[in-house]
Structure formats: structure tokens, C-alpha cells
Amino acid sequence: MRIVAAQDYDLRREVEYGSPEQNEAVKHIVAAVKQEGDAALLRFTEKFDGTKLEAGALRVTQEELKAAYERVEPSFVTAIAAAAVNIRAFHSRQKRNSWMDVQPDGSLLGQIIRPLKRVGVYVPGGKAAYPSSVLMNVIPAQVAGVPEIVMVTPPATGGQEGIDPYILVAAAEAGVNEIYRVGGAQAIAALAYGTESITPVDKICGPGNIYVALAKREVYGVVDIDSIAGPSEIAILADDVADPAYVAADLLSQAEHDEMASAILVTTSPDFAKACQREVEQQLAELPRKVIAGASIENYGVILLVNSIEEGIDVINRLAPEHFExxxxxxMGYLGMIQNAGAIFLGPYSSEPVGDYFAGPNHIIPTNGTARFSSPVDVDDFIKKSSVIYYSKQALLENGETIMELARKEGLEGHARAIEIRLRKEGKVE
Structure with a gap:
């Protein structure tokens, strides 16, 4: 892990939107599913996942969900249930209420908050299976009041035995009972357009590989999406009061996600930088996913030297990282200075995995610097708002001419006349 001066490092990272070939492949898959429905899903599942399914076998049965409990440790069930309690408690504080405001002139203005009707959750199953992502997608939607939540996941995340049982147990614990064994771009297309087996949804959430990300971009507008997620990121700002072993372990916790994940340490201390560099090398050698983590550290890992904590915070704000420790x-004295970060972890015991699994805040967080303008998944992602306007006669008579003035300045005479006809009938204008 190289050490460089912050001013000599290009903080920009080019956003990955896939190669022309990948984009073209996704367009073909989406179009085929839209046109052929289940037949295309079965064909692509056999082609890309190596799993041949019979017609009508896409949906996971209740018997399979029950059987999954027999394949996981009781301690996992206890752990996932405890995490669900924390996640639900955190997101419950985000819930909004409808409101109405009666004006002195008798008008009523307000906003109605309604949940989306049907949401699709994508759970990946490539380099690893992520039952925690089930909770992070499903629970905010449930808190928002979404009545229909459907999950899709590749058919062989658990190898020859099918879907990973930990994913199925997490889904069951979260209360999801509509699950389909389909992944990739074809799953996104099915959620957006529907097939004989899958009813279309209003919004698609959940991380995935480049083909999933490109498919979400392709169907956006037909449905809403959470985001187009990039590789995982962590940035740590530390001084020499930190423990190099802790910092190195946290950097590697994100590097092991993906060869393209980034792990960046910003520090004021050259000696601390060297100590962390050694720790990363030592811990990496013993990491089970050291090939993936090693590629990440080699290509996207760096230690940046700054002259002060304030300069380090400026670097962080320019990076706008997904995870920031x-x-x-x-x-706490510096918290107010952090403007751009998806999730902020304070102090030596707030290790990033605490947020990934258990604390309660959502771990689906903006990447690729988009924390400058976007936020982690929360309850607001699963609601829609309708404005309410009840205008009284008194209010229209008082404000009608002003409304007409604004309409005519925009050249929209029809708008103005819609008001004028009412004012004339009430004797307000000639």
C-alpha cells in the first residue's frame, strides 16, 4: 500500500458505466425478457447461471424456506433476528406523517404520504452471498408500509443445492415470502416489465454486479431504482492515537469485497502511515479472500499524508466516500466539518462492519463520490408524496389577479383565463 502526499494524489475516480459490449448485452437481455417473459428468464438462467429450471419453477416454495432453517446454525438465526431489531428501530425514527394546514382564509394545504405498493429487492450471489443486504433493503420498505415486497436472487448462490440458505433465512426473518430464483440483468428486467410468473414492481433496490447496475439504469423511468452502485469504498482519517492494527483491519474489510473496491487512509503522521502499511501487508497474507483484497489494495489502496486534521477533512470531503472512519x-469535535460521506464512523470501536451488520443504519450507501448529493437507503426511498390543495373562494378572489399576472408573463393565456372566468362570475373583473 503506497504512501504519497495528498497534494500529489488525484482524488478523482472515473465512474464505471460498463463497456460498450456490456451495455449492448444488457439491452438485449432486457428487450428479450420484456418480449418473451418467463421463456427468456429460463433461457438466460441456464446460459449464465448454469441452472436449468422447468417452467413454473421460478418461485421459491414455502417448503424450501422452512428447509433452509435446517441448513443454518441456530446462532445465525439469533444473530440475524437481533440485527433486524436494531435496523427496524433505527429506520422507524425516519417515518414521515401526512400533514394538513388550514389557512386563515379557509384554504387547506397539505401533503399525503403513501407507501409504494410493490417493491423488488435484488440480492446478489456472485463472489459472496449477503443475507445482511436482505434486511437492509426489506426493513425500510416495511417500515414505510410497502404491502408487497418481492425478492430475486440467482438460483445457485448456495452451489449445487440452490439458493444460499442464509439468504433464505434472512428473507424469512424479514417477512419476505415471495422469492424468485433468477439473477442478473434478466431479473431486473422481470421486475420492471413483469413476466407470466413475476408481477412488475414500482421500484427496484439492491446491489449487484455491473450487468445488474446497467440493467437498473436501462429500466429507470419504467420503474424507480435506488441507485447505480459502484465498488465499495472506505476512507479513514487517523492520527497517531489510533491503533495501526485496527486501521489496517478496517481497510481490508472493504478491500475484500471486490478487486475494484477502494481503501484509503489519510493521516498526519508518517510513522503511523508506515506502521499501517506494515499491518496491511501482514494481515493481508492471512486473509482468506487475499487475492481479491490484494488486487484492491494494489490498484485502489493508498495512504495519503496531510499536514493537519483540517487538511485531512478537506481531502475526505472531496473524496465523498461511501464509508468514512x-x-x-x-x-466528535470534528463531526460538524464532515460534509460529504455516506456513513460516518467515530472512534476506534466504531469499526465499519458494525454498520454493515448490526448497529441499525443502512449499509446501502452512495458510492463513486455521489455522497456529495445522495444518501443511504432509508424509509423515504419507499414512499411517495401527493400535494393537497383546497383553495377557498376568498383565497381565489384575493389572489386570482396575481395568478393571472404570472400566467400571462409566461405566455399561457389559457392558464390565466381558467382563473379569469371564475373571477368574472364572482364579479371581481369586468
């Missing part, structure tokens, strides 16, 4: 003396 602040391990310095008095981290």
Missing part, C-alpha cells in the same frame, strides 16, 4: 483524538 474518523479515528482521532476527540472525533
Amino acid at each position: 474518523l479515528i482521532v483524538e476527540n472525533p
